[in-house]
Amino acid sequence: DAGVTQSPTHLIKTRGQQVTLRCSPKSGHDTVSWYQQALGQGPQFIFQYYEEEERQRGNFPDRFSGHQFPNYSSELNVNALLLGDSALYLCASSFQSSSYNEQFFGPGTRLTVL
Amino acid sequence: GNSVTQMEGPVTLSEEAFLTINCTYTATGYPSLFWYVQYPGEGLQLLLKATKADDKGSNKGFEATYRKETTSFHLEKGSVQVSDSAVYFCALRSRAGGTSYGKLTFGQGTILTVHP
Numbered sequence: 148d149a150g151v152t153q154s155p156t157h158l159i160k161t162r163g164q165q166v167t168l169r170c171s172p173k174s175g176h177d178t179v180s181w182y183q184q185a186l187g188q189g190p191q192f193i194f195q196y197y198e199e200e201e202r203q204r205g206n207f208p209d210r211f212s213g214h215q216f217p218n219y220s221s222e223l224n225v226n227a228l229l230l231g232d233s234a235l236y237l238c239a240s241s242f243q244s245s246s247y248n249e250q251f252f253g254p255g256t257r258l259t260v261l
Numbered sequence: 262g263n264s265v266t267q268m269e270g271p272v273t274l275s276e277e278a279f280l281t282i283n284c285t286y287t288a289t290g291y292p293s294l295f296w297y298v299q300y301p302g303e304g305l306q307l308l309l310k311a312t313k314a315d316d317k318g319s320n321k322g323f324e325a326t327y328r329k330e331t332t333s334f335h336l337e338k339g340s341v342q343v344s345d346s347a348v349y350f351c352a353l354r355s356r357a358g359g360t361s362y363g364k365l366t367f368g369q370g371t372i373l374t375v376h377p
Binding site for chain 2: 180188189191192195237239248249254255
């Protein structure tokens, strides 16, 4: 059983560009959350998708947007990249209807903005 | 709002030493509490959890007890190994209101290095 997978592993972009990161949830999971982890910091919640809709959002600007597809996979899009967007982006999946709703994390995508 | 504060690191120990990493939290309602571990180059793995006051989470020799009166969830291990070297994150998930359901709030992380 594959766990949460993310692509690409690493990405280098320049300021002002746009980027799309992808996440496939663990089999049987229907909810996807995205987190940003700056170097030396704990992950910060960006948003969560369930039933193809953004259900909850953290304190991130509108440059950060996402999408969830009918197969529950998800994309994170960041427009007009800033140097400060350089971070490890983590995707976590969970099953909404479980009593515990544990989140399983992928290995992350390392984004470097030059 | 919710917040998690961990003891500042890094923490450096010799193998078989006793480990404590302090974690305190601020949250509305009755949060669930977690410890996650991150090995170099990897994502986060759930280490242990506790969902209500006085619960003790345990896994791989690590333990943490949910203390509502002191709003704490300190991580302990009686005898650390070199393979325990990693970054440890304390986190909470509030159950106060449906809109916060699922969101994890993390501490800043504590780097643990264990020497042979």
